[in-house]
Amino acid sequence: MPRIASAPSLIALGLAAMTTAYAAADPADPVAAAVAAVSPASVRQTVDALVGFGTRNTLSSQDDAGRGIGAARRYLHDAFEQCAARSGGRMTVTDDRFVVARNRDLPRAATLVNVVATLPGDEGPGGRVYVVSGHYDSRNSDGLDPTGDAPGADDDASGTAAVVAAACALAPLHFRATLVFMAVAGEEQGLFGAEHWAKAARARHLRIEGMLTNDIVGTSAYAVGPDARRLRLFADGVPGRPTTDAAALRRFATGGENDSPSRALARTVKAIGASYVPTLPVEIIYRRDRYLRGGDHLPFLEAGYAALRFTEPRENFDRQHQDVRTENGVRYGDLAEYVDADYVADVARVNAATLATLALAPPTPTGVQLVTAKLENDSTLRWNAVPGATTYRVLVRRTTSADWEESIEVGDATRYTLEGRSKDDLLFGVAAVAAGGYASPPAYPDPSAD
Numbered sequence: 001m002p003r004i005a006s007a008p009s010l011i012a013l014g015l016a017a018m019t020t021a022y023a024a025a026d027p028a029d030p031v032a033a034a035v036a037a038v039s040p041a042s043v044r045q046t047v048d049a050l051v052g053f054g055t056r057n058t059l060s061s062q063d064d065a066g067r068g069i070g071a072a073r074r075y076l077h078d079a080f081e082q083c084a085a086r087s088g089g090r091m092t093v094t095d096d097r098f099v100v101a102r103n104r105d106l107p108r109a110a111t112l113v114n115v116v117a118t119l120p121g122d123e124g125p126g127g128r129v130y131v132v133s134g135h136y137d138s139r140n141s142d143g144l145d146p147t148g149d150a151p152g153a154d155d156d157a158s159g160t161a162a163v164v165a166a167a168c169a170l171a172p173l174h175f176r177a178t179l180v181f182m183a184v185a186g187e188e189q190g191l192f193g194a195e196h197w198a199k200a201a202r203a204r205h206l207r208i209e210g211m212l213t214n215d216i217v218g219t220s221a222y223a224v225g226p227d228a229r230r231l232r233l234f235a236d237g238v239p240g241r242p243t244t245d246a247a248a249l250r251r252f253a254t255g256g257e258n259d260s261p262s263r264a265l266a267r268t269v270k271a272i273g274a275s276y277v278p279t280l281p282v283e284i285i286y287r288r289d290r291y292l293r294g295g296d297h298l299p300f301l302e303a304g305y306a307a308l309r310f311t312e313p314r315e316n317f318d319r320q321h322q323d324v325r326t327e328n329g330v331r332y333g334d335l336a337e338y339v340d341a342d343y344v345a346d347v348a349r350v351n352a353a354t355l356a357t358l359a360l361a362p363p364t365p366t367g368v369q370l371v372t373a374k375l376e377n378d379s380t381l382r383w384n385a386v387p388g389a390t391t392y393r394v395l396v397r398r399t400t401s402a403d404w405e406e407s408i409e410v411g412d413a414t415r416y417t418l419e420g421r422s423k424d425d426l427l428f429g430v431a432a433v434a435a436g437g438y439a440s441p442p443a444y445p446d447p448s449a450d
């Protein structure tokens with residue numbers, strides 16, 4: 001831990017203590033109430049219902065009442081409507097329907113439907129939006145088999161169930177930011193559903209401040225060791241190809257390559273999770289996704305949004321993308337019995353706590369700068385006042401540290417100096433905090449022009 005300055009308003013906290021900044025000690029805390037509202041029984045119900053449709057392959061029946069992706073989609077629409085009934089008419093449920101033409105991943109054109117529940121925030125149109133998704137389509141050994149069983153319990157009824165549970169838990173609450181809960185289709189063939197929605201959002205200039213996808217979040221049973229029960233969170237850093245994004249180029253020019261908006265969001269998610277769901281620690285993986293693999297956050301990253309992926313700690317490849325069968329005494333198939341409803345409920349709680357905290361928080365500060373008027377060993381940060389913020393928080397870490405090491409509450413200020421602490425050696429972030437302690441993700445400072 002580096003030396004800390006001695007300003008009276010400064011509170012230096014270690015990693016464990018930092019999470020108390022979000023602590024749910026107040027019984028009136030709506031975030032704690034939302035977390036408590038998530039039940040394993042409701043998660044189990046959703047997983048079992050989705051598995052019960054036999055297959056949810058993108059090319060399976062749209063019309064059959066009991067089998068295929070159409071029946072699953074109608075079930076999810078109804079499930080979201082039941083959540084919406086708890087919102088006093090504010091949450092709306094829509095079918096985002098579109099046609100994917102025949103392409104190299106799809107042998108024939110297909111109609112796809114994303115089921116989308118929206119809880120509008122008080123910031124209104126043009127305000128911040130947070131998005132959470134799971135994909136409800138499934139597959140077996142043949143990704144284009146329209147009729148064979150493809151239970152898809154872990155991949156990804158688990159993620160879909162977490163999203164439905166979060167939607168129901170948050171529906172009664174009022175937020176500043178808008179929350180969008182999505183069950184998307186066409187993931188297994190090419191992320192079609194997420195890509196369609198993300199591109200439309202970009203075209204509408206939707207101000208998405210963060211996107212979380214839940215994909216294969218069914219169990220920690222295949223992980224080993226004392227920290228087996230955890231949740232991986234994949235967070236992209238440097239773009240995968242050359243960028244012209246001015247903010248990214250300024251970050252790279254100042255050693256901020258580990259401070260992308262996605263990584264800033266991931267550190268925030270981890271801290272919120274530690275505070276509200278201590279039974280399921282979030283482990284950040286500094287990668288876009290699992291090695292050479294992908295998911296529904298990628299189209300959001302491509303559209304320029306901060307986007308993250310939740311996945312269970314250790315996958316079992318006998319239990320996903322497999323025909324249901326027994327071979328040489330080994331059972332294959334993504335069956336409901338291998339999904340742990342208590343685990344998925346905790347995943348839903350991490351999602352709900354994250355979305356609620358961020359949607360109650362003020363926006364991330366703008367105009368955050370490190371003052372560079374002269375060469376000095378002090379570090380002075382300044383920023384624009386944020387509507388709705390009562391205080392601000394300066395986060396500090398060494399360049400070699402993966403996560404924030406200090407959290408400094410600086411009160412209702414728009415400028416703060418860390419005396420004797422060189423910007424050469426440290427990384428900084430500035431977050432806005434609302435009454436109740438709800439903090440935004442931090443902004444990475446630009447160098448000042450003066």
Ligand SMILES: [Zn+2]
Nearest residue numbers: 155156215216
């Ligand atoms: Zn999946």
